[in-house]
Amino acid sequence: MRKKLAAGNWKMNGLLENLSEIKSLAATAQNSNCQVLICPPAPLIHAMAQISGDIAVGGQTCHANESGAHTGDTSANLLADCGATYVILGHSERRADHGETDTDIRAKTKAAWGAGLTAIVCIGESLAERKASNTLDIIGGQLSTSVPDNATGENLVVAYEPIWAIGTGLTPTLDQIGEVHDFIRARLERRFGQGVGRSVRILYGGSMNPKNAADIADVSNVDGGLVGGASLKAADFSIIIKALG
Numbered sequence: 001m002r003k004k005l006a007a008g009n010w011k012m013n014g015l016l017e018n019l020s021e022i023k024s025l026a027a028t029a030q031n032s033n034c035q036v037l038i039c040p041p042a043p044l045i046h047a048m049a050q051i052s053g054d055i056a057v058g059g060q061t062c063h064a065n066e067s068g069a070h071t072g073d074t075s076a077n078l079l080a081d082c083g084a085t086y087v088i089l090g091h092s093e094r095r096a097d098h099g100e101t102d103t104d105i106r107a108k109t110k111a112a113w114g115a116g117l118t119a120i121v122c123i124g125e126s127l128a129e130r131k132a133s134n135t136l137d138i139i140g141g142q143l144s145t146s147v148p149d150n151a152t153g154e155n156l157v158v159a160y161e162p163i164w165a166i167g168t169g170l171t172p173t174l175d176q177i178g179e180v181h182d183f184i185r186a187r188l189e190r191r192f193g194q195g196v197g198r199s200v201r202i203l204y205g206g207s208m209n210p211k212n213a214a215d216i217a218d219v220s221n222v223d224g225g226l227v228g229g230a231s232l233k234a235a236d237f238s239i240i241i242k243a244l245g
């Protein structure tokens, strides 16, 4: 199995002055068994990558095309050119704010792979879907459409992020997390074969914090975390990195 991944998603937070958080994380990242990753807003990627050392840098989305008339969008090639090695795709905030569908995410994932980036494909159910006991159906459908063929443990990470847990302070029970992660693992093994299926890292995301990270990290098939709010301050994120490592 690959190293666990502690991924920070800064969302639309951070200014140039916040690049100092990276310096505060450096020692923790160096001494950790985890791969540490920060995904800042796109304009910060280049400057962050200059100083990030052992910490990987990633984007939060990319366009499916290599270039062209798409005002405001960023290509996967440019992310890579600026020093990114990962890109988050299909985050529920992108799905909600920009109408991204599973089909769009599949195309973006192909673009990310074309640029040599590792895609972190996000999937997760709404509260209504969980209450209706549809969680595994939703997750299975998102996984099969959003992830293209030819996935490997190198080019793909899957992040399970229940929408109702993001930024709310609510989390599923450890059993619920385990059920979904085991299901994702089984689906990956069925589709891509056991070797590849086992090597794709599956992250949990949604209100992960310094207090709950160690318990979540112990759940079967949890290979890391995708952390929003608690990744913004190096002091909090360091505790999570240690819990995952």
Ligand code: PGA
Pocket: 009, 161, 165, 166, 167, 168, 205, 206, 207, 208, 226, 227, 228, 229, 230
């Ligand atoms: P949160 O966000 O940790 O603030 O809940 C996680 C995410 O959206 O990736």
